[in-house]
Amino acid sequence: MDHGAVSGPREDEDEASSAVWRGTVRAVASGPTPDEAWALLGDFCSLDRWVSTVRTCRRVEEEGSGCVRYCEGPVNMAAPGEAVGWSKERLLAADGAGRWYSYEVVDSNKGFGRYRATVRVEDDPAGCAVTWAFEADP
Numbered sequence: 001m002d003h004g005a006v007s008g009p010r011e012d013e014d015e016a017s018s019a020v021w022r023g024t025v026r027a028v029a030s031g032p033t034p035d036e037a038w039a040l041l042g043d044f045c046s047l048d049r050w051v052s053t054v055r056t057c058r059r060v061e062e063e064g065s066g067c068v069r070y071c072e073g074p075v076n077m078a079a080p081g082e083a084v085g086w087s088k089e090r091l092l093a094a095d096g097a098g099r100w101y102s103y104e105v106v107d108s109n110k111g112f113g114r115y116r117a118t119v120r121v122e123d124d125p126a127g128c129a130v131t132w133a134f135e136a137d138p
Contacts, residue, residue: 045069
């Protein structure tokens with residue numbers, strides 16, 4: 001698996017006004033074609049079917065052509081004493097033909113401020129690759 005590191009502000013940016021965490025992870029899957037992988041990953045409310053630490057992922061609101069999903073599981077719990085970590089995430093944009101979507105966290109008990117991410121399924125000689133890139137306030 002190829003993956004990128006989380007990084008802080010660039011040297012030419014003012015740290016106080018632009019401190020941002022950014023990261024990218026790319027995982028290669030041998031076997032499935034990009035279209036086969038997208039058939040599962042492209043469903044915004046399917047996270048619990050492909051991430052083992054997500055117990056629940058369901059649509060809770062409709063917003064125009066997008067939606068808001070609710071996800072919970074025993075991972076990344078920020079609030080002491082709470083049994084599960086949870087978040088509500090809004091779909092911002094999607095391109096089925098390009099095999100990607102972007103979303104943002106709108107509410108959670110995990111301590112997130114601003115958080116946006118993009119999931120993308122790409123061609124790879126081994127079969128396909130899934131790339132997840134995020135940007136968040138520290």
